[in-house]
Amino acid sequence: MINPKRIISFGSGKNVRGPVCYWMSRDQRMDDNWALLYAQEQAKKRETALVVLFCMVPDFLGATRRQYGFMLKGLQELEARLREKQIGFEVRCGSLPAKEVCAFVNAHRVSLLVTDFDPLRIKRQWKRRVIESGVVPVHEVDAHNIVPCRKASDKKEFAAYTIRPKINRRLEEFLEDFPAVKKHPFPWSRKPRNVDWEQVAGTITVDESVGEVDSFMPGENHAAKALKNFVERRLSRFRAQRNDPNAGAVSDLSPYLHFGQLSAQRAALTISAAKVGEDAKQAFLEELIVRRELSDNFCFYEEAYDSVQAFPEWAAKTLHAHAADRREYVYTREQFAQARTHDELWNAAQRQMLRTGKMHGYMRMYWAKKILEWTRSPQEALRIGVYLNDKYELDGRDPNGYTGLAWSIGGVHDRAWGERSIFGKVRYMSLRGCRSKFNVDAYIRSYSE
Ligand code: FAD
Ligand code: FO1
Numbered sequence: 001m002i003n004p005k006r007i008i009s010f011g012s013g014k015n016v017r018g019p020v021c022y023w024m025s026r027d028q029r030m031d032d033n034w035a036l037l038y039a040q041e042q043a044k045k046r047e048t049a050l051v052v053l054f055c056m057v058p059d060f061l062g063a064t065r066r067q068y069g070f071m072l073k074g075l076q077e078l079e080a081r082l083r084e085k086q087i088g089f090e091v092r093c094g095s096l097p098a099k100e101v102c103a104f105v106n107a108h109r110v111s112l113l114v115t116d117f118d119p120l121r122i123k124r125q126w127k128r129r130v131i132e133s134g135v136v137p138v139h140e141v142d143a144h145n146i147v148p149c150r151k152a153s154d155k156k157e158f159a160a161y162t163i164r165p166k167i168n169r170r171l172e173e174f175l176e177d178f179p180a181v182k183k184h185p186f187p188w189s190r191k192p193r194n195v196d197w198e199q200v201a202g203t204i205t206v207d208e209s210v211g212e213v214d215s216f217m218p219g220e221n222h223a224a225k226a227l228k229n230f231v232e233r234r235l236s237r238f239r240a241q242r243n244d245p246n247a248g249a250v251s252d253l254s255p256y257l258h259f260g261q262l263s264a265q266r267a268a269l270t271i272s273a274a275k276v277g278e279d280a281k282q283a284f285l286e287e288l289i290v291r292r293e294l295s296d297n298f299c300f301y302e303e304a305y306d307s308v309q310a311f312p313e314w315a316a317k318t319l320h321a322h323a324a325d326r327r328e329y330v331y332t333r334e335q336f337a338q339a340r341t342h343d344e345l346w347n348a349a350q351r352q353m354l355r356t357g358k359m360h361g362y363m364r365m366y367w368a369k370k371i372l373e374w375t376r377s378p379q380e381a382l383r384i385g386v387y388l389n390d391k392y393e394l395d396g397r398d399p400n401g402y403t404g405l406a407w408s409i410g411g412v413h414d415r416a417w418g419e420r421s422i423f424g425k426v427r428y429m430s431l432r433g434c435r436s437k438f439n440v441d442a443y444i445r446s447y448s449e
Contacts, residue, residue: 003173005148005151006142007038007141008139009137009138009139009140010131011138012137019043019049019051019088019110019111020039020042020049020114021051021108021112022036022039022050022052023101024036025116025123026260027260027263028075028078028261029078029220029223029260029261030078030220031220032263033116033143033260036052036087036143037178039114040087040182042114042139043184046111049184049188049189050088050184050186051088052078052089053092054091055094055097055126056094056200056203057094057095058093058095058206059095059205061120061390062390062391062396064206064207064391065208065211066210066212066394067397068201069218070259070394072200076197076219077218077221081220085182085183086183086185087181087188090195091195098126098133101130105136111136112136114141115138115139115140117142117143117145117148117149117150118144119296119305121305144296145264146174146289146293147170148174149293151170152170152293153166153301156298156301157413159414159415160413163293163294164290167290167293168290171289175265175268207391210391210392213357213358215357216255216357216394218255219261220261220262223253223256223262226262227253227256227262227266227267228270230251231270231271231274231276234248234249234251235276235280235281236277238283239279239284242283242287243437244438244439245349245360245362245363245443246438246439254395255357255394257395258394258397258400264289271284271288292400294403295398295402298403298406299402305399306382306405307382308378308379308410310406310410310412311412315411315412316410318416318425318426319410319423322424325422327373327375327422329341330376331374331375339351339354341370343431346366348443348446349367349443350388351447351448352446353367353393358394358395364389365404365408366434368404368405368409369409369427369428370429372408372422372423381409382409385408386401389404411425411427
């Protein structure tokens, strides 16, 4: 039985007896997916077929060949997994997902539409249009967060320390194991057709100059291997070495979490059962659960999550007070993109992202803060940060990214620090500070010209 607190129902519709459709978007996996499990439960109750529908848009928040390639390979693996369970898998391509969904609902007389949860503006617009059409009841399931975002808090949280107790006291109830997806007793179609992936790939109009990376292999199987590898080899070092970009002590799970090819809840269950020190586990779970779910909270309750309007009062004031401070260096978006600044550490971080599709977490803070220092305004810094992050990061276009940039540039979820030029009281990071934490020269060598 799926915890009903993970589900919210919208709208009614002509309650016909047709199949149940899970309109999959954020959580692109078969295993450990509450939205799919709920849709199957509902289809069994109705004694009807179950079909997963994925709406492919030609361009998505600046995604390039790099991210679409990763996602499409993951979806191809998913199609095969679902077929074995007699669960349908259909892809519809077009720039208006709501239109595709309504057409699909009408064509197949869908009796219930299940969706997954996503706080991003574009996704909420897609969903709102379907609900307003009134063609079908819509049940949204939060399959991404361990504690459902709508339940963890009913408002925008001030910082990690305010949401942490609200999440931790609910883990008892929500951090539970998953039932397996069953072979579905009512087949979607007698002769399941393969998706024409060539045709699907042909519908996207992305920037081909940002190529796919071989540093991360896509799909649920590789995601499960990445989790196993991290737990066995690096989890014990995470707490001590997670801020050292040379140490390779971080999980590298974010591309899989972003595309939903791995459930954060599965990761949390596996980490909790691991045979390593409690402090190593807690350090990781703090990031995986509290920090990640704080980002969904921020994007869900803050309309302007990707704009300076979202900065807290104290930060907006202090940045404004220093708006006219002299900028010793000013770079254009292209100079940043091509790693052509005066700072070799910053350039190395940019190259790590360009080449591997994933910049180390500690360097992302330094990287974003220097963009604030080397542009004319926080507005421009945020625009450039979002653009570069979403163009080159495999895990970009994610609530974690908008929140990470707002934290770095606008002090969101942070506090005031000693006042200085340009930053005001927003936390500052320096090359000297990095040198005191890790071997800067080694990192620069790893990503040299
Ligand atoms: P690990 O350190 O192994 O952490 C495991 C998981 O915990 C991560 O996958 C992530 O889900 C979560 N997590 C860790 N740190 C954070 C954090 N600070 N905020 C929220 N969740 C966190 N993350 C993205 O997923 N996409 C982005 O586009 C993104 N952009 C960022 C931009 C900036 C400027 C900053 C400061 C942070 C950004 N982050 C982003 C958050 C964080 O840096 C990445 O999630 C992390 O580096 C991913 O690598 P990992 O999975 O190896 O992390
Ligand atoms: N979700 C969709 O439903 N359809 C898409 O075509 C699609 C493309 C896409 C490309 C890059 C990317 O990073 C994400 C993409 N997503 C798409 C959404 C993604 O699954 C996530 O839901 C959000 O980006 C994170 O909230």
